[in-house]
Amino acid sequence: MLPNNGSIRKYVDLHIHTTFSDGSYTVKEVMEAAVARGLSAISITDHDCTDAYPLALQLGRSMGIEVIPGVELSSDIQGTDIHILGYYVDITCPALINKLKEMKAAxxxxxxxxxxxxxxxxxxxxxxxxxxxxxxxxxxxxxxxxxxxxxxxxxxxxxxxxxxxGYGLPAYVEKLKMQPREVFDLVKQAGGIPVLAHPAVTKVDERIPEFIRDGLMGIEVYHPEHPRAAERHYLKICKKYHLAYTGGSDFHYSANHHKSDIGLPRTPGGTVKSLKQKLVPAL
Known part of the structure; x- marks a missing residue:
């Protein structure tokens, strides 16, 4: 657990789950933990769901933490499950609302x-x-x-x-599938920035140039399952292709998920700046 002191206010966590998807912390508990760890910004990225907002935004204002509206969406390409994070999405966007309703029903x-x-x-x-x-x-x-x-x-x-x-076992049922390009388009339609989640886990590096052509705008560099070598590798890719770089704990607070805590690995505040540089100014 990170100590609570002002010296780490430069750190953020842009990948957190709550009880609105498969996390075990409520929105309020997530926000309180972020304050305790001295984070300057967070994003709640529940699976196929933005129900954590607007409460998270309200609490962020009162607690002095920047809250970036986010979501994590699943896509599939040739049988590989690829997760896409969407940041700065407009949670009132009709296209996003309708697709999330469809995915929840599915x-x-x-x-x-x-x-x-x-x-x-x-x-x-x-x-x-x-x-x-x-x-x-x-x-x-x-x-x-x-x-x-x-x-x-x-x-x-x-x-x-x-x-x-598990995958391929008798009880397994395929989920509603979207192509990565469909997810990129949906996130951008909602005014957001599509980011490839934990690429060292999905191992689709060879498709990154294709994803960029299709609308990918960033890569999650910092993640509990990314060793330092992977962080350096993906930072180089972000620099090469002028992509935003992000990171977070992928926090669920369960031994059944990644053994990480809110604020770990330490994700620099510069990730938020890199995202903001990709935002398209409103006309």
Whole structure:
């Protein structure tokens, strides 16, 4: 945990999840943690959801922290799951609102199908339990795994994925797919900046020039699963292609996700400046 002192106000965290997707902190708890860690700016990037706003913006003003409206969207290219972060999105944009509603409905139907597949395999999981675990969040496989744990149908979160709901397993159901270009277009239509999330995890470096041609404007450089060599590598790519560079904890506060805390890895405040330089001035 980072110490609470003024010397680290130059740091930010631009990749945080809340209970509105698959995180376990409420918006208020996230904001309080950001204050405690002395962060100058944050972005809540829930999966397929911007419901954390406008409360986060309101709390940010009262707490003295800059809050950048954000979202994390999934895309697929030739079977590879690619996550795109959108920053400075207009949460009132009709196109974005409609697509997020569509994706939330698709997540609900997908979860129902996964539970049905589990039931067919003799795993007596109740969909009501999944709903109670997900709460207000957009339902995802982590909620289903947590529900399986809650009903003592598996011994661990990992077992749920490796035995039942992981990619290619009998209970797995494909999610609603968008092409990366569709996501770039959607984020930009909402006035935002599309950024490739944790590229060292997805390993699609060879497609970065293609993504840039299609509208990508930045790369997440700092991430819990990016060693220093990866940070240097992606900073060079950002410099070469004149891209924004970002970073964050990808915080979920769960042993089932990346073992990171809000504010770690330390992401320099210059990332916010690099994003702002990509904003198109309003006419």
């Amino acid at each position: 997540r609900y139907l997908r979860a129902q199908k996964i539970v049905s597949n589990l039931n067919k395999q003799g795993v007596d999981l109740r969909f009501d339990t999944v709903l109670s675990v997900a709460g207000l969040g957009a339902i995802g496989r982590p909620h289903i795994a947590a529900a399986m744990l809650k009903e003592e149908l598996v011994y661990s979160f990992r077992e749920a994925f490796e035995k039942y709901i």
